[in-house]
Amino acid sequence: MGKDDKTRGRARAVREPAAQPARLVVRKTYKLYVKGAFPRSESGRSYPVTSPDGRHLANAALASRKDARDAVVAARAAFAGWVGRTAYNRGQILYRVAEMLEGRRAQFVDEVAAATGGDRRSAETAVDAAVDRWVHYAGWSDKIAQVAGAANPVSGPYFNLSTPEPSGVVAVLAPQDDPLLGFVSVVAPVIATGNTAVVVASEERPLPAITLAEVLATSDLPGGVVNILTGRTAELAPTLAAHADVNGLDLTGAGGLAAELEQSAAATLKRVMRPRPAPDWAAKPPIERMTRFLETKTVWHPIGV
Amino acid sequence: MADEIFEYAPAPESRAVVSLRSSYDLFIDGEFTPASGEERITTLNPADEEPLAEVAVASEADIDRAVRAARRAFEEVWGPMPGAERGKYLFRISRIIQERARELAVLETLDNGKPIKETRDVDIPLAAAHFFYHAGWADKLEHAGLGPAPRPLGVAAQVIPWNFPLLMLAWKIAPALATGNTVVLKPAETTPLTALLFAEICQEAGLPPGVVNIVTGAASTGRALVAHPGTDKVAFTGSTAVGREIARTVAGTDRRLTLELGGKGANIVYDDAAIDQAVEGVVTGIFFNQGHVCCAGSRLLVQESVAEEFLPRLRARIERLRVGDPLDKNTDVGAINSAAQLARIRDLAATGEQEGATAWSPACDLPERGYWFAPTVFTGVSQAHRVAREEIFGPVLSVLTFRTPEEAVLKANNTPYGLSAGVWTEKGSRMLWTANRLRAGVVWSNTFNKFDPASPFGGYKESGYGREGGRHGLEAYLDG
Incomplete structure (x- = not known):
């Protein structure tokens, strides 16, 4: 996006000197990311995304409740395959995401700077941290069972083993302020352990998430493991909170809707992560980001000859 | 057969050890x-x-x-x-x-x-x-x-x-x-x-x-x-x-x-299971504590190829259960906890028959006073029947069959609950394959209803x- 900043906005493009045969920049259409593909909203709607200083950046898809339900179907369909991968394989794929993101570092620095209105230096720091976060969780996928599991010394002749398993489909309301590092920090822990996700991107700053979808799509991450919706959090979140085929709900980006959404999620007994006040996305993440969306399965078997 | 050998004599535990205030x-x-x-x-x-x-x-x-x-x-x-x-x-x-x-x-x-x-x-x-x-x-x-x-x-x-x-x-x-x-x-x-x-x-x-x-x-x-x-x-x-x-x-x-x-636990019996052990486990799974157990194995999923052999043996075992005075040390199945719970069990069992499933209970004399419900087994049950979907919280077992391990897992997981499940097979790899796919917090394999303070429990x-x-x-x- 950075390269076409100079020509963005029709008014400015018209004022370019006619004598200069500048090549017309090909702009990107920002769409949703569902089931490994990039559809427009089924509603046909879009909304303008602007930088904090009011510059028009792009039109993003304005996802509908139907898009949210379609994304849940895609996430559910992808779950058995993703949880069935070995933890090592999931780790390799998450590391591949880090590789792909690193390779497009400059592009993401531009996008993050444009979305947040911050300087390039802080955008660079955020992108580097986002790459490192994928690496961090790539290493978690085959450790979490040893850290969160247990062999239990029951008082009888039984083998007794507890292992963590993913809850299933997790709906994630990504943080509103931090469009890349914050987004990665809530999505990577959910899928590292084998869940699949439907993520509602930052409402005002959705573009880096959709560009990240291009990274995910080229990292051998199976389609449907991460589905990304852009649009109004207040429109999409209630559908996800009430959806009977969603097992977990991360309310990080819910803002003032959090209590109401948690009440709605109670009807289907979802695992809920409540929003924390002023999270520091640069800090080392707590293990709760993973364990909140894990179940413990305990298997018993008699010991005998 | 046992009837011909001897009858049980009552063996009540004394109430004297308890001193109740009014x-x-x-x-x-x-x-x-x-x-x-x-x-x-x-x-x-x-x-x-x-x-x-x-x-x-x-x-x-x-x-x-x-x-x-x-x-x-x-x-x-x-x-x-x-x-x-x-x-x-x-x-x-x-x-x-x-x-x-x-x-x-x-x-x-x-x-x-x-x-x-x-x-x-x-x-x-x-x-x-x-x-x-x-x-x-x-x-x-x-x-x-x-x-x-x-x-x-x-x-x-x-x-x-x-x-x-x-x-x-x-x-x-x-x-x-x-x-x-x-x-x-x-x-x-x-x-x-x-x-x-x-x-x-x-x-x-x-x-x-x-x-x-x-x-x-x-x-x-x-x-x-x-x-x-x-x-x-x-x-x-x-x-x-x-x-x-x-x-x-x-x-x-x-x-x-x-x-x-709540739960609606599935107890999966494969064709290679040790049948006598599996019968014991299925009986324990549903009749322990009158079936007032959130992790009860209230759905029996038995592989079709052994169903005809398994079910008569299951019924024979259930006929040996002693239902009656809870203080009697011989008693296997006691009283239903309350009139309200008894009414709920009766209502769901009646629905089972109305929906076309077949109920069977052993011949047993129930005491005249108190809240009692005879052990009951429903066969001819489909996944759509209420007795296969809803938690009855009583001594009522619903029997379904399956042909392949994939079908067993699909049926076992076909419930909004996910508390417990059982697997009966002599083949270790099949047990682990099944246990991995069951969406339940506790999987008992070749055993059932085991609890221990060191072992995490939950759904x-x-x-x-x-x-x-x-x-x-x-x-x-x-x-x-």
Whole structure:
């Protein structure tokens, strides 16, 4: 996006000197990311995304409740395959995401700077941290069972083993302020352990998430493991909170809707992560980001000859 | 065949070991204290409908008093106390439960209706074991995997069901106290007596006042307790419907919540299973505690190729179950806990027949007084039948069949619940393949209904969240 900043906005493009045969920049259409593909909203709607200083950046898809339900179907369909991968394989794929993101570092620095209105230096720091976060969780996928599991010394002749398993489909309301590092920090822990996700991107700053979808799509991450919706959090979140085929709900980006959404999620007994006040996305993440969306399965078997 | 060899003679356990008071007050701040209102509940022996005792009904004001006592105890005594000292109180409680085990077992059987064989051999020993296990954690919490200095939450509001009254109390109170929290616990409306005897045990152990508070009552008391803003944590075991209501109540607050709710467990019998063992396991899975078990194996999934061999043997085994006087040491299946539960079981069983499934029960004489329901097996059941979908919480088994392991797993997981499952096969790789795919918190393979304080217990999906028991259970009462 950075390269076409100079020509963005029709008014400015018209004022370019006619004598200069500048090549017309090909702009990107920002769409949703569902089931490994990039559809427009089924509603046909879009909304303008602007930088904090009011510059028009792009039109993003304005996802509908139907898009949210379609994304849940895609996430559910992808779950058995993703949880069935070995933890090592999931780790390799998450590391591949880090590789792909690193390779497009400059592009993401531009996008993050444009979305947040911050300087390039802080955008660079955020992108580097986002790459490192994928690496961090790539290493978690085959450790979490040893850290969160247990062999239990029951008082009888039984083998007794507890292992963590993913809850299933997790709906994630990504943080509103931090469009890349914050987004990665809530999505990577959910899928590292084998869940699949439907993520509602930052409402005002959705573009880096959709560009990240291009990274995910080229990292051998199976389609449907991460589905990304852009649009109004207040429109999409209630559908996800009430959806009977969603097992977990991360309310990080819910803002003032959090209590109401948690009440709605109670009807289907979802695992809920409540929003924390002023999270520091640069800090080392707590293990709760993973364990909140894990179940413990305990298997018993008699010991005998 | 056995009938021709000998008849059982009655072998009743004596009631003399229990001395009941006619009426019980609330246990708040270390003392039995009258409730603010006049309302009382009479608790019955479900085996003969005779009243056992009256208990107080705690009002909102009483709950508030109990929560304030618990808060004071948390801030002034229990929270600051070194873990090793807390642990010694719990060890002491565990020992007293063991010493008074027979008294507790008889009282539990009187109040609940379950066979003395079970209270004596399962409920009470496990309750003592729970306190003993958690006592040892109290000074080792930094090794629980929750950070270098995990902190207690404060005051825990705990509501427990009637199916394992003292054992569920132990599951709630032992981890809460070991981690430095104080509690206000409400036992079930129909089974308050062992909790009140436990209050006496707390006094006998010299437990500081306010650390454990027991408030009796019905649904409104429970509602007031879980809604009390002065509590930091809610722990509930009971029905999924009530669990949803509690989750809604707690939503939007800073209070923590764990729920252990209903189930519709599948017991999968493969064609290579050791048939006699599997028959025993299926019988235990559904008829243990009259089927009043959230993790009961209420759906039998038997592989089609062995169904014709398996089902007659299952019926033959069920014909040998002895249904009757819970205090008789020979009894396998006791009384249904309440008239209301009996009505629910009858209603769902009637629906099973209306929907076209075939019911079978052994010929057995049921006592004239009390609440009784004969062991029942439904065959010809489809996944759409209510008896295959809804938790009956009674001695009713629904039989379905499958052809392939994939089909078995699909059918087992085809429920909004996810508490327990069973797998019966002699092939280790098939067992592990199946166990990996079952969406249930506890998988018993070649066994069923086994419990241990070191082993985490709890559900997937709408069977609730959080674990009880083991290192995992501590997380529900600590902030990392």
